[in-house]
Amino acid sequence: MARKPAAGPASDPELLILSSLASGPKHGYAIMNDIAAFAEVAIGPGTLYTAITRLVEKKLIAPQASVGRQRPYRLTAHGAATLAEHLTSMRRVATVGLARLRPA
């Protein structure tokens, strides 16, 4: 069951959108459903499009030709590099954190 975004780096809407688009171009509705499926986080339409606006401005994603009233977005090369950098950093922190939590 999808839940509302919780605080923490893994629920950052921009990061979730970039992760969703890593598997290929999607329009807003598909991005929302994908995020709900893989991250179990429900992003509201307003939050989603605010994040999409910022990502387009930062040139991390780019709009494609509209299909009807829906417009797909794709990850740019810069977006893919930024996502990889963020996820690597998160993995490093997660690995250390989990190792330290493990009983000696």
Next chain:
Amino acid sequence: MTTTDRIASALLRICPKSWRQEYGAEFEELLRSRPLTAWIIADVVRSGLGERARVTTLATRIGLVGMVATGGWMIWSGSPAVLLRESNKLLPRVIVLPLASDPYLLFLALLGGVIVARGGTPSAAGRAAATISFFTGLPVAIVGFLMLARLVPAVILGAAYAPSALSVLTAPLFRLPETWLLGSLGGYLTAKLLRHNGPERGVA
């Protein structure tokens, strides 16, 4: 048109026009594709207002703060009279004290300088100063309008001082040219200063 369509259209109008032109069609389509729960409506309202705040200029934001201060001052003191003074000139008949105060005018001139120092033009600095004054004086103009519509009695200004509704309504407007000029002047002087100091900085 269904209720969902109507709510979706209304929600879309919360977002700024420039944003709607870019994302409006697909966003509206997304809103219509699902039941509009209270959580979704709250999310869209929050985001729409956030986008509006983002496209608002610095001058408008400062002006809105000024508007709240002027309106709050009037409400706190219980009478708009504390902000007004009778003028001895033919026009305007009423002076809006905060808009004519030396600290305020100095602030506008300095702001004009800051705008130019950050890459703006003296003309933009003048427009910013006029925008701030427009919003700051708006509560006074509203009082004048309410007096004109006979929704507020002139007696709220006090027994000793009773200017006409029209003079209260137009009093803030008379400050606009002067504040525009001060903002422009601040910007112009800063531009001159920067141009004068520019080559020296380059040599150093």
